[in-house]
Amino acid sequence: MKRTLLIVAILFFTSLTSVLADNIVEYQKVKRMTFADLKKEWADKHAPEILVPIHNEVDIYDITYTTKWHDGSEIKATGLYMVPVNVNKAMPQVLYHHGTSVRKERSGMFFNGEEMLCYFFAADGYCVIMPDYIGLGKGEKRHLYQHADSEGQAAIDLMRAVNSLNEKININSNGQIFITGYSQGGHAAMATHKKLQDEYKGIYKVTASSPMSGAYDMTGAQSETMFKPYTQPHYLPYLYESYQEAYHVYDGDFYEAYRPEYREMLRRLYSGKYQHFQINDSLPKVPKNIFSDSMINQFLTNPSFPFKKRLEENNLYNWKPEAPVQLCYCKSDEEVNYKNSIVTYNKMKELGAKKVRKLNVSNKFSHGNCAGMATIHTKMYFDSFRKGSKNGTRGPLFKRFILRIGKWITPEHSLKSKMKRLEEKTF
Numbered sequence: 001m002k003r004t005l006l007i008v009a010i011l012f013f014t015s016l017t018s019v020l021a022d023n024i025v026e027y028q029k030v031k032r033m034t035f036a037d038l039k040k041e042w043a044d045k046h047a048p049e050i051l052v053p054i055h056n057e058v059d060i061y062d063i064t065y066t067t068k069w070h071d072g073s074e075i076k077a078t079g080l081y082m083v084p085v086n087v088n089k090a091m092p093q094v095l096y097h098h099g100t101s102v103r104k105e106r107s108g109m110f111f112n113g114e115e116m117l118c119y120f121f122a123a124d125g126y127c128v129i130m131p132d133y134i135g136l137g138k139g140e141k142r143h144l145y146q147h148a149d150s151e152g153q154a155a156i157d158l159m160r161a162v163n164s165l166n167e168k169i170n171i172n173s174n175g176q177i178f179i180t181g182y183s184q185g186g187h188a189a190m191a192t193h194k195k196l197q198d199e200y201k202g203i204y205k206v207t208a209s210s211p212m213s214g215a216y217d218m219t220g221a222q223s224e225t226m227f228k229p230y231t232q233p234h235y236l237p238y239l240y241e242s243y244q245e246a247y248h249v250y251d252g253d254f255y256e257a258y259r260p261e262y263r264e265m266l267r268r269l270y271s272g273k274y275q276h277f278q279i280n281d282s283l284p285k286v287p288k289n290i291f292s293d294s295m296i297n298q299f300l301t302n303p304s305f306p307f308k309k310r311l312e313e314n315n316l317y318n319w320k321p322e323a324p325v326q327l328c329y330c331k332s333d334e335e336v337n338y339k340n341s342i343v344t345y346n347k348m349k350e351l352g353a354k355k356v357r358k359l360n361v362s363n364k365f366s367h368g369n370c371a372g373m374a375t376i377h378t379k380m381y382f383d384s385f386r387k388g389s390k391n392g393t394r395g396p397l398f399k400r401f402i403l404r405i406g407k408w409i410t411p412e413h414s415l416k417s418k419m420k421r422l423e424e425k426t427f
Contacts, residue, residue: 024161025064033058038123057085058122065161067154070246078137079158080130082122090174094126095155097181097188104272117375131158145242148314151188152195178382179209182371186214190316206323210378213329213336216316221339226288234279236287249306257295317344324355324392326381330370331363355391362407
């Protein structure tokens with residue numbers, strides 16, 4: 001009887017493994033970053049090798065794989081895989097989630113110039129998995145912005161495809177899975193961690209995550225940005241149109257939720273052909289002013305308002321992570337309210353999470369200027385697990401000291417000047 005049960009268990013596991021691995025459609029190696037290439041990148045971006053060393057060259061693969069659309073149907077998605085070259089040992093994996101993109105196609109190979117942040121990990125022996133998200137890159141359908149389930153599913157299914165590819169290119173994983181990302185990528189990193197814990201326990205085990213400057217509390221801390229001058233007004237209609245696709249939050253022609261003067265323009269702006277700055281220039285400086293008064297009134301007064309209910313479903317602050325989590329943020333972030341991280345930290349601690357920490361990267365850095373420093377902090381945190389830490393540390397004291405000096409001498413990107421330019425904008 002025991003032998004029969006063992007055989008059944010083996011057959012089940014073999015079948016499950018086959019299903020998990022069989023989703024890669026095609027792949028190609030598109031570039032090798034040589035030592036010379038990497039050193040040039042470091043020099044151009046003023047990245048100190050003492051903090052983010054270059055120990056190996058990096059091969060970059062472009063992968064097409066299958067994942068799920070919000071209705072459960074199978075679709076194609078794409079992503080990049082950065083593989084350290086000539087590393088003769090099993091390596092950890094980093095799932096890196098990029099920031100917001102409204103343009104469907106990548107510029108070159110990457111979105112938002114975040115390749116440098118990925119190189120920090122890959123040049124030091126991490127295999128970096130970077131999903132485009134559903135609907136971006138060369139994938140099918142449209143992107144669902146700040147939609148937790150599709151963010152997490154795309155990342156997990158790309159990791160499945162990568163594990164299949166590893167067998168073909170002779171890459172071994174040491175079993176460590178790290179998760180990070182910046183801005184929307186912070187929200188996506190949190191979504192991926194939660195989904196792995198909730199739905200893939202026993203298949204994948206998260207080593208640690210470090211979400212950076214993400215909008216985890218969209219109905220609370222982040223919703224404040226709707227009601228005052230904001231540097232990125234394109235986020236709000238992008239969010240609304242994504243949720244209309246995923247949940248049908250507005251009956252009839254959903255463009256009627258906008259003020260009449262913006263309706264025809266918005267039908268074309270989110271086609272995937274425009275950059276965010278082109279859209280920003282066409283929108284009011286206070287995001288709520290794009291919507292009708294009745295729409296805003298419903299949001300403020302009706303707890304059952306469908307758009308608000310779906311935002312609540314995609315909040316990611318109110319759960320208890322089992323693996324260690326580090327929340328990175330900057331207090332002068334003008335795009336993602338740093339209180340998102342504070343609310344998340346406090347709630348996780350209240351729910352009993354014992355391995356969550358918060359890290360204010362800087363009091364002075366704007367959203368864009370925070371990314372590089374937050375990523376270095378994240379890498380030092382992940383490095384501590386590679387060196388045997390169970391709960392993670394903030395990194396060697398001497399590296400933190402050097403990083404502190406770097407922050408001190410880095411020119412401040414003045415939030416006041418940004419907001420002044422925004423106030424001077426005319427409509």
